[in-house]
Amino acid sequence: MIAETVCSAVSAAGLGIAAVTAYRKRFLAAARIAAYSLVPVGLVMTGIVGWLADTAFSPTAWAGFGLLGAAWLLFATTRAVERRSGGTRKERKAAKAAQREAAAPSASTASAPALGAGGHPAVRPTATPRAADSKDDFSDIEAILKKHGI
Structure with a gap:
């Protein structure tokens, strides 16, 4: 009841200001003020x-707003922690597995015989320098970009 009375008084005051503004030959401003002053009565x-008014004075409503705020805070905190830690648990496990696989040779490579024919150590061919192709120059960069989805 009080809220409706306050809104009606605000609207009446706004219409009075609009009338004074119109008397001063500022009709566009007066029309705008009148429009704003009619909004509270329309809401009533x-x-x-x-x-x-019922919501503002309801403890249940305020408890609900508090719970919504707590939920939002939890969402924001978990997103921030996830970004700082470098992703989800599955992504971290996949990254660790990829590092282990790159560091340790696979089982087929590790079990290859180290001795050549006749029990002598296998002679490895010497590494030949790669030809300086423009294609080879950018192959590592392309691999990195593909890995990151770019």
């Missing part, structure tokens, strides 16, 4: 003001 007539 639609029932929104009563609903807001």
Whole structure:
């Protein structure tokens, strides 16, 4: 009841200001002020003001707003922690597995005989320098970009 009375008084005051503004030959500004002053009465007539007043003085509603705030805070915190730690648990496990696989040779490579024919150590061919192709120059860069999805 009080909220409706306050809204009506604000609207009446706004219409009075609009009338004074129109008397000063500023009709565009007066029309704008009148439009703003009619909004509170419109809200009272639609029932929104009563609903807001009931919500503002309801402990249950405030508890609900508190729970919504806590949920939002949890979402924001978990997102921040996830970004700082470098992703989800599955992504970290996949990255560790890839590092282990790159560091340790696979079982087929590790079990290859180290001795050549006749029991002598296998002679490895010497590494030949790669030809300086423009294709080879950018192959590592392309691999890195593909790995990151770029």
